[in-house]
Structure formats: structure tokens, C-alpha cells
Amino acid sequence: MLRIHQLSKTYHQPVLDNINLQFDAGKVYGIIGKNGAGKTTLFKCIAGIEDFTGNIESDKENYKTVLGYLETETYFPKKLTGYEYIHLLCHARDIKTERKIIEAKNIFNLPLNEYAGNYSTGMKKKLALVSVLFQNNDIFILDEPFNGVDLESNILIIDIIKHLKANHKTVIISSHILSTLTDTCDEIILLENGRVSTPFLKQDYHLISEKFKDFETGNILKRFFE
Numbered sequence: 001m002l003r004i005h006q007l008s009k010t011y012h013q014p015v016l017d018n019i020n021l022q023f024d025a026g027k028v029y030g031i032i033g034k035n036g037a038g039k040t041t042l043f044k045c046i047a048g049i050e051d052f053t054g055n056i057e058s059d060k061e062n063y064k065t066v067l068g069y070l071e072t073e074t075y076f077p078k079k080l081t082g083y084e085y086i087h088l089l090c091h092a093r094d095i096k097t098e099r100k101i102i103e104a105k106n107i108f109n110l111p112l113n114e115y116a117g118n119y120s121t122g123m124k125k126k127l128a129l130v131s132v133l134f135q136n137n138d139i140f141i142l143d144e145p146f147n148g149v150d151l152e153s154n155i156l157i158i159d160i161i162k163h164l165k166a167n168h169k170t171v172i173i174s175s176h177i178l179s180t181l182t183d184t185c186d187e188i189i190l191l192e193n194g195r196v197s198t199p200f201l202k203q204d205y206h207l208i209s210e211k212f213k214d215f216e217t218g219n220i221l222k223r224f225f226e
């Protein structure tokens with residue numbers, strides 16, 4: 001469980017304003033919002049990469065040691081193979097890994113002997129995801145896990161998320177593809193103007209798409225093309 005209490009974050013201007021949220025074990029949460037709404041900023045605050053005001057409580061002694069954070073784009077050190085990257089992340093958590101186990105669990109069929117820095121966008125995302133899975137975390141923050149990933153892998157990632165839920169993990173995902181969230185999430189939270197909405201529960205998901213039904217593109221197109 002994670003309880004976020006009055007979390008605020010300002011860069012040059014306020015991005016997150018008094019956010020209160022609770023994330024429970026065995027549940028999947030979706031975070032939606034426009035580009036620049038503050039989803040990644042919220043994730044970075046939770047992961048301890050950015051400072052903030054407010055506090056985050058957990059029933060774990062130090063939740064960051066059981067938190068796996070899949071960033072929108074992961075940086076891979078030069079000349080580190082996929083295999084070495086997984087090994088490094090496991091080592092950071094004191095988890096012993098053998099090459100043959102990593103190979104057996106290479107569910108995305110990644111070329112683990114090649115440098116991760118040379119992987120394609122989707123391959124990098126899959127390597128980063130599989131690495132946080134190897135860490136056997138309890139809390140997963142997945143920032144746009146479906147972006148840049150091929151269709152088969154998308155199906156697999158949806159089932160991975162369902163598996164994590166069934167195993168009492170806490171999963172928090174951002175996505176701009178609403179269907180991936182309605183498929184997997186117990187609650188969807190809209191981040192807008194620095195504030196969070198009351199979580200939408202499954203029976204209210206239709207209200208999210210209804211919010212956009214009057215979105216008119218005509219005048220926007222005219223502005224550019226006429």
C-alpha cells in the first residue's frame with residue numbers, strides 16, 4: 001500500500017498541487033492526463049527521483065526497495081549487454097541470477113548478448129520491463145508501458161499486468177491508449193491542472209470517453225491548413 005498525502009511539486013511553475021491518493025496491493029491503477037499534465041512527475045516523486053512537498057506512507061519499511069519503475073525512456077550505459085543490464089538490476093537488489101535462468105525467462109526474445117544501448121525503442125522498453133520483473137518488486141510504476149512496443153508484446157504486457165495483480169502486487173500505469181487501461185485497471189485517475197480526479201471505477205469508465213465526445217477538430221485544422 002502507498003498513501004500519498006498532500007503531494008505538491010513545482011518546477012518553474014506548479015505541476016502537482018496537493019495530490020492525495022491511495023494505491024493498494026492487488027490493484028491496478030491507471031493515470032491519464034494531457035501531455036504535460038504531470039504523470040511522469042508524479043511517478044518520479046513516488047520513485048524518489050524528484051523531491052516534493054507532502055509525504056508518502058507505506059506499510060513497507062522502505063517501499064523504494066520493492067518498487068520497480070519503468071520509465072518512458074530508459075537510459076542504458078554504453079557497452080552493457082541486455083544480459084548484463086538485467087544482472088546489474090538484480091545485483092542492486094541482492095538477487096542472485098544465473099545466465100541460464102535469465103535466458104529461460106527471456107520472454108520477449110531479446111538479443112541479450114547485444115548492447116542494450118543499440119536496441120530499438122520497443123526492445124529497450126521490453127528489456128527495462130523484464131528487468132524490473134526480475135527484481136520481483138511489490139510495487140510497479142509503468143510509465144507508458146505500451147508505447148513503441150509491437151502488438152504481440154502489448155498483449156503479453158497486458159497479461160503480465162493481470163498476473164501481477166493476481167499476485168497481490170500494486171501496479172500504477174500511465175497510458176494515452178484508454179482501452180489498455182480499461183482492460184487492466186481497477187481504477188483510473190485523471191490528472192488535470194495539477195489535481196487528481198476522484199478515481200473512476202470500472203462502472204464509470206464510459207464517463208471518461210464521454211468527456212472527449214465534444215472535442216471538435218474543425219477549427220483547429222482550419223487554423224493550420226487555411
Ligand SMILES: Nc1ncnc2c1ncn2[C@@H]1O[C@H](COP(=O)(O)OP(=O)(O)OP(=O)(O)O)[C@@H](O)[C@H]1O
Nearest residue numbers: 011012015033034035036037038039040041042072
Ligand atoms: N526537470 C524538469 N524541469 C522543468 N520542468 C519540468 C521538468 N520535468 C517536467 N517538467 C514540466 O512539468 C510538466 C509535467 O511534465 P510531465 O513529464 O510530468 O508530464 P506528463 O503528464 O508525463 O506528459 P506526457 O503525457 O507528455 O508524458 C511539464 O510542463 C514539463 O515541462
